[in-house]
Amino acid sequence: MAPAPAPTHPLVRHLRSTTDITSDDLDALLSLMRDQQDVDKGYEVVREGDHPTRCCLLLTGFACRYKLMSDGSRQIVAFNVPGDLPDLLSLHLGVMDHSLATLAPSRLAYVPHDALRQLTAERPKLTACLWRQTIIDSSMFLEWMTGLGRRAAPSRLAHLICEVMARLAIVGLVDEGQTILPVTQADLADALGLSYVHVNRILQEFSREGLLDFRRRLLTVHDWPRLKEIAEFDPTYLHLMQPATID
């Protein structure tokens, strides 16, 4: 039987795919990641208003960043996949202006701000890589905003699925067009600025058309080219060093 592929650290996969980080800087960064924790789904890593003193790395699982409105509604502004540094921005922001929570049982690693700040003071190249990382984040926000503002609901949903698939593929979590996407339709709705009822109807339409199926957290894309077409998905904004990994 074929041996399982060497399990590469997701952070390594992630950073290598979006930056030209050196092995040396990578090792230095990884050496700070000793403090790890397993958490359940629904764990709030940081909350709006917090003054965090450390950043976290998502090793396994799934997370999202969101803001809560006064009427109780929630806008999810980002999904995070393994390898992401979801709250890296807290390094340069006193106060969190949004929250971060897991959507699935997850493993987190923590890096104290102090250590990270010292590391960046010593290593300009690494600093540039991490800075670039936060900027790519903001690129994704821009794309998301554009979807919220100007894309019709089906295209918006398709685009979100394309993005998440692409990012999961980078860290090796997509197999034959299938992936576990541990979110509910209500979570998708919160990300898309739609109601969950409407999301449900669009998903049914997609399924009826043979485009994809999303049931019980298992996402199966049957027709990636057409999905990309509906989404008008252009992965440029992910700023990958190599061309996209699905096609």
Place this chain on the structure above:
Amino acid sequence: MAPAPAPTHPLVRHLRSTTDITSDDLDALLSLMRDQQDVDKGYEVVREGDHPTRCCLLLTGFACRYKLMSDGSRQIVAFNVPGDLPDLLSLHLGVMDHSLATLAPSRLAYVPHDALRQLTAERPKLTACLWRQTIIDSSMFLEWMTGLGRRAAPSRLAHLICEVMARLAIVGLVDEGQTILPVTQADLADALGLSYVHVNRILQEFSREGLLDFRRRLLTVHDWPRLKEIAEFDPTYLHLMQPATID
């Protein structure tokens, strides 16, 4: 008569209000800003797909960043006021994934990426300030996204006006609740994900209620507290070092 207040450089006002930059770093940065240019309204500073080799500083005028959709519609993702470094992110991004254009006659200063990169390699403190700056940008995107996804149209418009007023106030461009906002209602619509017809109707409603008037690029806010209330405007996400400047 009272002497006019000393005209401070807008970049200085801006950076001082959002970071703890030192005078020394500030001078170093300013010394790179020699290359200046006056441009007309509608000038495209950088375009989606470009590979810029310099960043710009908006000295006077008004600009916006936007993405164009295949159907010709436009999503404005940010407005830029004097003192902003609207495309600082291009320093760490090979390709622009959105465009930047002026909305009013403006004066720009350019800084080559080379020079800026060298400066950041030498000055970790300055790097942190600029990094922070790009992160605050991304905070504003998050707030904007939340508005697009979850705020009703009137609240969304009110929020945008609050933000722009607050940021103009920082650089001293608001006087007695009045400011020149050099955008059309169609521009506002492109920023808000609404049609210009709808924006017009909301503005009329605001005017009828005595909340504000926006005519021929002159914005007059009559009832700032109520505007903030409608917008649920909480300036935390602007990450100002001092509390907000209007109240």
Place this chain on the structure above:
DNA sequence: CGCATCTTTGAGAGTAATCAAACGCGGTGG
């Protein structure tokens, strides 16, 4: 087996888009 969570369905209501046309104002040129 029972409960909690998540998904699905239907009906009715509203918000905002679209289309089309008129209006107002400032600038230009005769």
Place this chain on the structure above:
DNA sequence: CCACCGCGTTTGATTACTCTCAAAGATGCG
């Protein structure tokens, strides 16, 4: 000085997308 022109704004009528509310099915976990 007036007529015209263009940009931006305003208006009205119609359409349609999406939400809300309410309730019924599924599914999986304990």
